[in-house]
Amino acid sequence: MGIGLKGRSLKELLEESRELYEKTGYYYGMKDLKLKDEDPFKYERFYWRMVSASISARETVKYIAASPTVREYMELIFGIYTPEGDAIALSTGIMVHVHTMSSFIKYLIENDYENDPGIKEGDIFVTNETWSGGVHTADILTVIPIFHEGQLIGWAGGVTHELEVGAHEHGSMTIFAPERFSEGHHVSAEKVGENDKFYKHYMLRLKYATRMPNELILDEKARLAGCILIREEVKKIIEEFGFEYYIQAIREVIEDGRREFISRLKERLVPGRYRGYVHLATPFKDIPYIHPIARRDTFIHSPIEVNIQREGRIRLSFEGASKWGYFPYNCTPSAMDGGLWIATVQLLSYDGKVNDGSHLCVEQELPRGSVVNTDFPFAATSITWGFLIPAYAVYGMLISIGLFSRGYLEEVFLPSAGNSLMNFGGVDIQGEIGAFSVFEMAANQSGARAILDGIDCGYAIWNPEADQGNAELYEYLGPILWVNRRFIPDAHGYGMYRGGNGWASLWLISGALRYTLSCYGHGVKTGYIKGLFGGYPGPAWFSIKISGLDISDLIKEFGHIPTSISEIQRLYRKYPNNVEISRTALWADLKNGDIVGLFYTGGTGYGDPLDRDPQLVKEDYINGVISLETAEKVYGVVIEREGGEWTVNYDETRRLREEKRRERLDRGVPVKNWWLEERERILKKELPEPIKEAYNQSLELSERFKEEFTEFWNLPREFRF
């Protein structure tokens, strides 16, 4: 006797659901949307009751959780699932989890949790493992079953992102973990309580799991509270609509979601093949204090191919991706599904029925053993986002090509927000332990659009409700004081429409006894991902440390604490022993009075910068977003001061732009000539070591990559670097 509908086991129900879809092509065999057709108003009312149950749980939890990530940056989401674990309705929030909780529930079903440890009303299941639906250690998933008259009729679930995970390195996402054993606290698809109460031993475990146990435990309780709120609300919905209606409606809503997705695809895009490329440089060779196995320079890369098929399906392929490695940027299928969803819900499924129906229309090809689908059981994944964010920003860019082709210029959007992470922790002079990641990147820059510039400081690819939170909160958590947060002129992807402009924060260390800091960001060494139609990528990333200089002397010298790029560069030239500019850093034993800083790179550009409206260039200059030099050199715009007003000299601008176009053709060569020359370079194997290694891995792992690479360069099939 199973716990599912009509006494069947959850496993049987899951198999039946899959078979029905396979056989009929409709979710759960729902050829007709009976309830929708009969009474569309009632049907919509039902669906939106489910959505608002999820949203209301999320809004409540925001105020009872403890982590700043949850309270300040709203890193949480809630949802309702079918008995088989398919998402019916979701709250707003971190949309990466449209499908992750679904994978978790399916994991429980497929691994027969029904019989061992058993599933009953009031049970609590938690995971943060990537092999059971999780994305990385910081995202913790809670699901609880919903019963009606003794049968399991669904699940409620919630996810929060923690600010400290108890790793060797402090903070929420380790930058240097070589394997899972150094990425912090794991909960491995466990039953952690019953009767709506956590086991005592589980609470005890959490108490010693991280350096911020209060936040961890309160968030845990808040997630459970959110799930219970949903469960009770679902019971009310069943009371109102009737059980039969409920069971039919949850299936229809998913099939409806599937159909909506297909019709939207056909309405907005063009079928065909779209191709992009993602890369991540990890120059870790010179980082002290990290595990020797991780101490190397690695180039991680992958081609991205998106096939929009005639029948209205999307198929993504990462054929040719680098091998997994001893770094925490490895991904698994559940993480990749998460990444796919953050972009999909922004560009296509931003309204209507966002649920697992859409998921039925997308498929990803993730080569086993590569960085997108590691086959090493102990691989670290604590910052899968290092890879996911650029990868799915590229996917968003490719979708935008389709939107442009169809004439939906207002929808074209490059979701290329590069992120920077600072992990910070230690002991302060009061003996207080602190450990957290500064999460300012929760409101960063977006890439450009086809009719507008990118967003400055107000976008996060992983959360549509971007919010930087309050700086004061971090100042309370640890011995850091913001001395500055400002835009850096020219720090964006240039274009006819520019990417959101990059900025930097500077912190003064004050009141630390022993503190460490590690940081990393998108765009290290390579610049950020490419732009569209001639737009540039965002610039390369850096961090900075100023130590051993007296702040009051600096203020005397500069008139204030030095903050602008030119001031930092002046400082660097003058005190090379005291100023360290780094492209990935782990700084131990920070001293009070040290200043550390982090750059947040700009979004990618759209279109040729020489086609930019000169008035926009002038406004950027007035607003301190670009320099006069860049206005002329990159944008070909001549701005002059006339009687106290800045104006565009149109005649000079036209002349300059013509000259620049001529210059381009003068310095450019036909691609064929370039091909001949490059081919020689490849034959001589004159490429940097990490890049040769990355190519060798791709040539080894992927037949298709090998075929295309060797054919393009006219090389022997067995060519290796």
Added chain:
Amino acid sequence: MTRPIYPINLIKDLYIKRHKMPWDTVKKIMSSPKDLDRFKKWIRVLQEELGWEEKIVLPIHEHLFIVNKDNRLIVKGKCGYEYGDYRENWKLRCSIYVRKDEDSLNELWGELLSPDPHWTEFREYYCPGCGTLLDVENVPPGYPPIFEFLPDLEGFYKEWLDEEIEAENLSFEDKSMDLVDKWSKELESERE
């Protein structure tokens, strides 16, 4: 769901005026369900703006359009420059400039924000007809040029738009390697 129908001038404004359109209007277009005849109007606007005799089949880039020229579908630049078969990566027919040393990369954002030539190169693809910058690839040296978009035109017109499309080179296949093979053969014959 009521679908809006926009006057053609509004579609033209989106293309020509862009950021100069009133935000209220743009926001409304963004938030509303889509107008189902957008593609038709979009093509009409482009056809009028560019004034070409050839029929525009699909815009694929701000500067590049697939047009039907004598029953062959080719890529044509806004400036009139004709590339080749749309199934071949148009980048292979561009003029290219590669920033692969410190000096040329530093020109972009200055030293502090500059990409590192040991990890990447910046390829700028220019339209041979007019010098417009068509694409910037930041890829490691050796990465083959990315063929960003190969549309399935037959599927699009016949199945999605329910319209006829006639041309001798409709089949959905990547033809880029034909051009590269030609280069390879030339290289070999030069050697002989």
